[in-house]
Each structure stands twice: as structure tokens, then as C-alpha cells.
Amino acid sequence: MVDIRLTLGEGHNQPVVLITGAARRVGAETARAFHLAGFRVIVHYRSSANDAEALVHSLNEQRSDSARALASRLEDEVSITEFAHEAIELYGQVDVLINNASSFYPTPFGEIDQAVFHELMHSNLQLPLLLTQALAPELKRQQGAIINLVDIHAVRPLANHPVYGAAKAGLLSLTRSSALDLAPDVRVNAIAPGAILLPEHEGKDYETELRSRIPLAKMGRPADIAQAALFLATAPYITGQLLSVDGGRTLKQ
Ligand SMILES: NC(=O)c1ccc[n+]([C@@H]2O[C@H](COP(=O)([O-])OP(=O)(O)OC[C@H]3O[C@@H](n4cnc5c(N)ncnc54)[C@H](OP(=O)(O)O)[C@@H]3O)[C@@H](O)[C@H]2O)c1
Numbered sequence: 001m002v003d004i005r006l007t008l009g010e011g012h013n014q015p016v017v018l019i020t021g022a023a024r025r026v027g028a029e030t031a032r033a034f035h036l037a038g039f040r041v042i043v044h045y046r047s048s049a050n051d052a053e054a055l056v057h058s059l060n061e062q063r064s065d066s067a068r069a070l071a072s073r074l075e076d077e078v079s080i081t082e083f084a085h086e087a088i089e090l091y092g093q094v095d096v097l098i099n100n101a102s103s104f105y106p107t108p109f110g111e112i113d114q115a116v117f118h119e120l121m122h123s124n125l126q127l128p129l130l131l132t133q134a135l136a137p138e139l140k141r142q143q144g145a146i147i148n149l150v151d152i153h154a155v156r157p158l159a160n161h162p163v164y165g166a167a168k169a170g171l172l173s174l175t176r177s178s179a180l181d182l183a184p185d186v187r188v189n190a191i192a193p194g195a196i197l198l199p200e201h202e203g204k205d206y207e208t209e210l211r212s213r214i215p216l217a218k219m220g221r222p223a224d225i226a227q228a229a230l231f232l233a234t235a236p237y238i239t240g241q242l243l244s245v246d247g248g249r250t251l252k253q
Contacts, residue, residue: 014066015142016040016091017233020074020131021101023048025197026149028055029222030098030229031067035059037230039096041067042087046074046101074101074127084134095144096233097135099128099171102149104199106160117163124167125174132178132188140185145233148175149225150190152246172242179240187239189232194246196220215248 017034021027023045031041032055041059045052052069059067068090072083088094103123107116128148139146153161154168172190179188195210196219211217228245232238244250 014038014040015095015144016042016093017096017098018042018044018070018087018094018135019098019100020044020127021046022098023052023055023069026193026222026225027098027100030100030226031055031059033223033226033230034096034233035062035066037234040065040091042090042094043067043069044074044083044087044101045069045071074131075122077130080127080130081134084131084138087135088138093142094135094138095142097131097139097144097146098229098233099131099146099148101127104161104164107163108160109162112163120163121167121170124164125170128171129174132174132182136182136186140182144186146175146178146182146186146188147229147232148172148188148190150175150192150242152192152194152244152250154192156250175242176240183239187232187235189235189238189240190242191225191228191232192242192244192246193225194220194244194249196222196225196245213249213252214246215251218247220245220247 017039019027019031022031022043031043035041043052043056056067056069070087072079074080074083101123103119132146148171150172151168153165154172157165175188175190182188198207211219224245228243232243
């Protein structure tokens, strides 16, 4: 287990992590890993209320009042700022922000309009940026950390996903800018997952084809991302970095 008091500082007994889009999949596994390491967890959700409540219930059964669910559509600056204040009020502090919520779907050229551009840019770039801005004073006060979930396709394009790729590339740039601008008080890092969990509409054939392109010859697990996030959240001398968790996928053509 990571000793969070040593890595975040003595005042950080039971620090608080806020994870966006954490009701299911990678976000939920990250919530469980931080909870196991001693964090109190704020599970943000947009529409997955039942999953969020079930996750928080199971965490609170392990440690009383160690997890809270917080709903928001996070659609605009006002709702994002309100959400940040509500999150701080829940436990009186936020030490780590994990920008995990994301929309992901193809947008081939010829089918891109302002609505899809806005949705993909908003969830993958504008939302993390506005949440970083809204929480920066609190994270500075706590000498905290931010982790942005990027994608290996922020650097190497994924065919037919130009808007998503551009949004994640922007999030990587934001990671580096905010690491510089929020130093020395707040560390900001990014994780680039490879193939971890397929979109829910994709089948086994796609997975087999994908696996053939991964040197470690297997898909990653949400726990692999959670482990990287916990490492970056508690690594006192690392900021502005991108950690790929991709089974070696980016080594291949
Ligand atoms: N899965 C992978 O293999 C993979 C690969 C590369 C990168 N990543 C990145 O890793 C992170 C986690 O991946 P994942 O597959 O677990 O994510 P996901 O299931 O696709 O999405 C996580 C949550 O994001 C929330 N969300 C989606 N659009 C939103 C919006 N416009 N506003 C607010 N919330 C929104 C949803 O919450 P509700 O359900 O509550 O609506 C959703 O459950 C993402 O940032 C993703 O881009 C994942």
C-alpha cells in the first residue's frame, strides 16, 4: 500500500480524491484503488446514478463515510464552478482531481458538425480545463495533484476520430501548461491508456485484431490505469509528464 502521508505530506491524513465520470469502468476501478490506499473518494457521475450509488455504498461499507457520490451534467462554466464548490464542501477539502469523464465516438470527415465537435471538445478538453481552473485555489491550498486521462491517440491518430484525437491532444497540452502554471503548489500529469476497455458496442473480432497489435499481446485492465494514477498522485517530484499504459502498443508501426 502507498503511504499517502509520506507522499502528499503529513497534513494529508485521509486525503480526498475527486474523479469525474467515476460510476463505471476505468473511473470506478480508480475510485476503488484510491479508496484502498486510504483516500476518501468523491464519485462524480452524469447519468449513471445507480452505478455511482452502488459503488459509494460498497466503499462506505468498508470505511464509514469514506465515499460520496456527486451528480452534475457539467455542461457549462456555471455548473462546473458550482460543482467544484459542492465537491470541496463535501469533506472540506480536495487533494487530487482526476479528469476521467470523456465522450468517445468516430467522426469521419464529411460527418463533423458543430454539435459533435462541441460534445467531444467539451468533455475531453473544456471540462478538464474549467474544472482545473475552478479547483486550482483549493488544490494549491492542499499542495495537491491533477491527473488527466488522455489517450495514446492524442499523439498517434486513430482513423476516423479527428475530433476526439484533437481534443485529447489539447488535454495533453493543457497538462503541460497547467503543470507549469500551477507549480510549485500543484503537480499535473497525464496517463495515456492504450486498449483497456472497448467501447460497449464493439465485439470480440475487434478485440482479437487489436490484441495482435499489442506487444504484450493482451488488453490492459482498468486496474492498470488505476495503479498508474495512484503512482502519479503520490509521486512528489513528477510533474508535466505523460505516462503511457498501453502494453507497448506505441512501439509498433
Ligand atoms: N477504455 C479505454 O480503453 C481507454 C482508452 C484510451 C483512453 N481512455 C480514457 O480513459 C478514461 C476512462 O475511460 P472509460 O472507457 O472508462 O470512459 P467511458 O466509460 O467512455 O466514460 C466515463 C464516463 O464519462 C462520463 N461522460 C461521458 N461524456 C460526458 C460528458 N459530456 N460530460 C460529463 N461526463 C461525461 C460518463 O458518465 P455517466 O455514465 O455518469 O454519464 C461515463 O460513464 C477516458 O478519459 C478515456 O478517454 C480509455
